[in-house]
Amino acid sequence: MDRSKLARRLIEASHTTADHEKKASRMSTIDETFGHKTIKRERKDKAPLDKYTSRTRRGYKSNRSKPCKCQQNHTSETDLSDIQTEIPPPPPLSDVSDFSSSLPFTDEYLIRRKRRRRLWWPSRETRAQMIPVITSSIGTFIVGFSVAYHALSEFIPPSLANHLWVQNLFCLCGMFGAIFHGMIISWPRKKLLSIMSMAQVISWLLVLFGRGELLLLGSRGIAGFASGITVGLVQVYISEISHPSNRGLAASLPTFASIFGSLVCFSASRVISWYYVGICGLIVSIVHSLALMSILPESFRYLIRKGKPNSAMRSLEKLRGRPEIHPEFNAVQDACDILSLEKDFGTLKIFRPEFYKPVYIAGAIMFFGQFSGIDGVLLFAFERYKNDALPSSGFTHFPVVVLYCLQLVATLVCGFLIDKKGKKLMLLVSTGTCAAAGLALGLYILFEDLEIVDPAFPWNWIPVACVIIYAGAFSLGLGPIPWMLFGEFAPYKHKGLAVVILGLLFWLPSLCINVTFVLMQSKLYLSGTLWFYTIFCIFGYLFVLLKLPDFKCVSLETIQLHFISCRGNKIVDRY
Numbered sequence: 001m002d003r004s005k006l007a008r009r010l011i012e013a014s015h016t017t018a019d020h021e022k023k024a025s026r027m028s029t030i031d032e033t034f035g036h037k038t039i040k041r042e043r044k045d046k047a048p049l050d051k052y053t054s055r056t057r058r059g060y061k062s063n064r065s066k067p068c069k070c071q072q073n074h075t076s077e078t079d080l081s082d083i084q085t086e087i088p089p090p091p092p093l094s095d096v097s098d099f100s101s102s103l104p105f106t107d108e109y110l111i112r113r114k115r116r117r118r119l120w121w122p123s124r125e126t127r128a129q130m131i132p133v134i135t136s137s138i139g140t141f142i143v144g145f146s147v148a149y150h151a152l153s154e155f156i157p158p159s160l161a162n163h164l165w166v167q168n169l170f171c172l173c174g175m176f177g178a179i180f181h182g183m184i185i186s187w188p189r190k191k192l193l194s195i196m197s198m199a200q201v202i203s204w205l206l207v208l209f210g211r212g213e214l215l216l217l218g219s220r221g222i223a224g225f226a227s228g229i230t231v232g233l234v235q236v237y238i239s240e241i242s243h244p245s246n247r248g249l250a251a252s253l254p255t256f257a258s259i260f261g262s263l264v265c266f267s268a269s270r271v272i273s274w275y276y277v278g279i280c281g282l283i284v285s286i287v288h289s290l291a292l293m294s295i296l297p298e299s300f301r302y303l304i305r306k307g308k309p310n311s312a313m314r315s316l317e318k319l320r321g322r323p324e325i326h327p328e329f330n331a332v333q334d335a336c337d338i339l340s341l342e343k344d345f346g347t348l349k350i351f352r353p354e355f356y357k358p359v360y361i362a363g364a365i366m367f368f369g370q371f372s373g374i375d376g377v378l379l380f381a382f383e384r385y386k387n388d389a390l391p392s393s394g395f396t397h398f399p400v401v402v403l404y405c406l407q408l409v410a411t412l413v414c415g416f417l418i419d420k421k422g423k424k425l426m427l428l429v430s431t432g433t434c435a436a437a438g439l440a441l442g443l444y445i446l447f448e449d450l451e452i453v454d455p456a457f458p459w460n461w462i463p464v465a466c467v468i469i470y471a472g473a474f475s476l477g478l479g480p481i482p483w484m485l486f487g488e489f490a491p492y493k494h495k496g497l498a499v500v501i502l503g504l505l506f507w508l509p510s511l512c513i514n515v516t517f518v519l520m521q522s523k524l525y526l527s528g529t530l531w532f533y534t535i536f537c538i539f540g541y542l543f544v545l546l547k548l549p550d551f552k553c554v555s556l557e558t559i560q561l562h563f564i565s566c567r568g569n570k571i572v573d574r575y
Contacts, residue, residue: 128321132241133250135296136234138288139193140254142200143227144261145281146170149207149274150220169217170224171511177228178503185496189237189299190292196233197289199226204282208275231258232486232503236495239487240299241319243328244553245419251487252415255480259411263404300329301556304336335557339492339564350497354564358489359498361547363505365427365485368540369478370509372434373533374471376517377441378403380526381467403471410475423481424550430477431541434470438534441466446527478540482506488551492560 150170165172184192199222206219234254242250268277297319303312316325350356378400385399418426444462447453490498520529551559 124321126246129241129243129246129250129319132296132319133238133253135288135291136193136237137253137257138284138291139197139230139234141257141261142197142281142285142288143230144258144263145265145284146200146203146223146227146261147258148262148265149277149281150223166217166220168511168514169220170227171507171514173221173224174228175504175507175511177225178232178507179500180225181229181232181503182496182498182500185236185499189233189240189302190296192229192233193237193296194289194292196226196230197285197292200230200285201282201289204278204285208278208282228503228507231483231506232499235483235487236490236499237299239484239556240301241297243320244555247488248418248423248484249415251484252411252418252480255475255483256408256411256415259404259407259475259479263401263408266401266404301332301336304333305340309333332555332557335555335561336492339557339560354560355491355494355498357563358491358559359501361549362482362485362489363502364543365540365548366482366502366505367509368431368536368543369474369482370506370513371533371536372431372474372478372540373438373530373537374474374478375510375513376529376533377438377467377470379517380441380530384463403467406468406472407475407479410472411480414476414480418481418484419553422550422552423477423484424544424548426477427481427544427548428477428541430473430481431537431544433473433476434478435534435537435541437466437470437473438530438537441470442527442530442534445530446525449525449527488556488559491563492557 147170203219203223203226206215206222210216210219231254235251238250238254239247265277265281268280297315298311300312300315300319303309303315313325313329316329317323320328381399381403414426441463444453444459444466453459486499486502490502517529520532524532549562
C-alpha cells in the first residue's frame with residue numbers, strides 16, 4: 001500500500017474516532033438531561049433495555065426536536081444513580097465554632113437564657129392553672145379582709161359592742177353558711193362562687209351606706225354566712241382543678257390570701273379611716289365578681305360527674321394550657337366511673353370506712369388546728385405589746401401586723417415544700433414546734449406571775465421569741481394543711497355531709513375559743529390557758545404520727561380508692 005494512502009486512511013480513522021467520541025459524549029448528556037421523556041417513550045414502545053441508548057440517540061437525531069422547557073429539570077430514577085454530584089465537605093469544626101461565637105444569639109446563649117427564665121417565670125402549664133387558682137383565692141382574701149374589718153372596726157354602736165352575741169355574730173353565721181354549703185354542694189362551682197361574691201358586695205354596701213343598727217348587724221351576718229360557704233367552696237374547687245404535682249402549692253394559696261387580706265385591712269387602717277377601708281373592700285368584691293364571670297373555668301371533675309365529657313375536656317384543656325390532656329382525662333373519667341358504682345347505704349354510710357376514715361382524719365386535724373391556741377397567742381401579743389410598739393404613732397395593731405407578716409411567709413414556705421416533703425412531715429414539725437413554744441411561753445408567764453423572773457431586760461426577749469416561733473410554726477402546717485385535707489378527703493358520693501362536718505369543726509371551735517378564752521383566763525390564769533391548748537398540740541402530734549397516711553403527688557380519685565380498699569398507706573398514682 002502507498003504511503004500516501006496509508007497516511008490518508010489513518011487521518012480519516014482518527015477523525016472518525018474523534019467524531020464518535022464527541023457524539024457519544026453529547027448523547028450521554030442528552031440522556032442525563034432529558035432521560036424522563038426518553039424512558040417514557042421507550043416504555044410506550046416496549047423497547048428492550050439493551051437497545052435503549054441506540055434507539056434514543058437515533059430518535060433524537062432523526063426527529064431533531066427540542067424538549068419542552070418544563071421537562072428540562074426532570075430526571076428519571078434509573079438515571080439518578082448515574083449522576084455523580086460532588087457534595088462539598090463540611091467546614092472544619094474550628095471554623096464553625098469561631099463563626100457561632102461571633103453571633104450574638106448562639107444555642108448555648110439561648111439555653112442559658114431559657115434556664116434563667118425558668119427560675120422566675122412559670123411555664124405555660126403553670127400559668128394556665130394558677131390563674132384560676134389565684135382568681136378563686138381572691139374570695140378568701142375578701143373573707144380575711146372582712147374578718148379583720150368586722151372584728152376591729154368602730155362602725156358598731158357602743159350600745160351593741162359589748163354584747164357577746166354581737167361580737168361573735170360573724171362566726172355564728174359562718175356555721176350556718178357551712179351547713180348550707182353542704183346542702184348545695186351539687187351546684188356548679190363557678191356559679192356558686194359568683195353568688196357568694198355578690199353577697200359580699202351587698203354586705204359592704206350595707207356597712208357603708210346602711211343607717212341603723214339592724215342593717216349594720218345584717219351586714220355582719222351576711223358577710224359571715226358568705227364566708228362560711230366561700231372558704232370551703234374555694235378549697236373544693238382548687239382541689240378539683242389542680243394537678244397532683246402542684247396541688248399542695250395551689251391549695252395553700254387560699255390560706256395565704258386570707259392572711260394577706262387581714263394584713264391589708266390592718267395596715268390600711270393606719271393610713272385611712274375605717275370608712276375608706278370599707279370602700280376598698282367593696283371595690284375588691286366587685287372586681288372579684290367580674291373576674292369570676294369572665295375568666296374562671298368550671299371544674300372539669302364536676303362536669304365529668306354531671307355527664308358532660310365534652311365540656312369537661314374543654315375545661316381541662318384550658319386549665320392545663322396544652323392539648324395533650326387525654327391520659328389525665330381518661331384516668332379521671334375511669335376512676336369516677338368506678339367510684340360511681342359504689343353502693344349507696346343511706347344513713348348507714350357514716351359507718352362505712354370509705355366515709356368515716358377520711359372524714360374523721362381530716363376533721364381531727366381541723367379540730368387540733370383550731371384548738372392549738374393560735375387565737376390566744378395572738379390576743380396575748382396584742383394586749384401585751386400594743387403600747388410598746390410605736391407608742392408615738394398610736395398604731396395599736398402593729399404587733400398583729402408583724403405576726404401576720406410572719407404567718408404570710410410561713411404559709412408560702414409551706415406551699416413550696418409540701419409537694420416535696422409531704423403533709424405528714426410538715427404537720428409533725430408544726431405541731432411539735434407549737435407544743436414546745438406554748439409550753440415555754442406558759443412557763444415564762446407563770447414565773448413572771450410568781451415574780452421569779454424580772455419582766456425587764458435581759459429576760460424580755462423570751463415571750464417575744466415564743467410568740468414568733470408559735471405563729472410561724474402554726475402557719476407552717478396547722479394553718480393551711482387542714483384546709484387542704486378539707487378539699488382532698490371529702491368522699492366522692494357523700495361530699496355534702498363531709499363538707500358540713502368539716503366546716504362545723506372549723507367554725508364551732510373558733511366560736512368556743514372566742515367565748516371561753518377570757519373565762520378560762522380568769523379561772524386558769526394565762527399560763528394555765530396556754531398549757532390547756534398545748535395539750536391539744538401534743539395530741540395532734542400523736543394523731544398525725546399514727547393515723548395520717550402520707551399522700552404525695554396523687555390524684556383525688558386515687559385517695560378515694562385508697563380509703564375504699566383500706567390496704568395500707570402506700571399509694572401509687574395512675575398518671
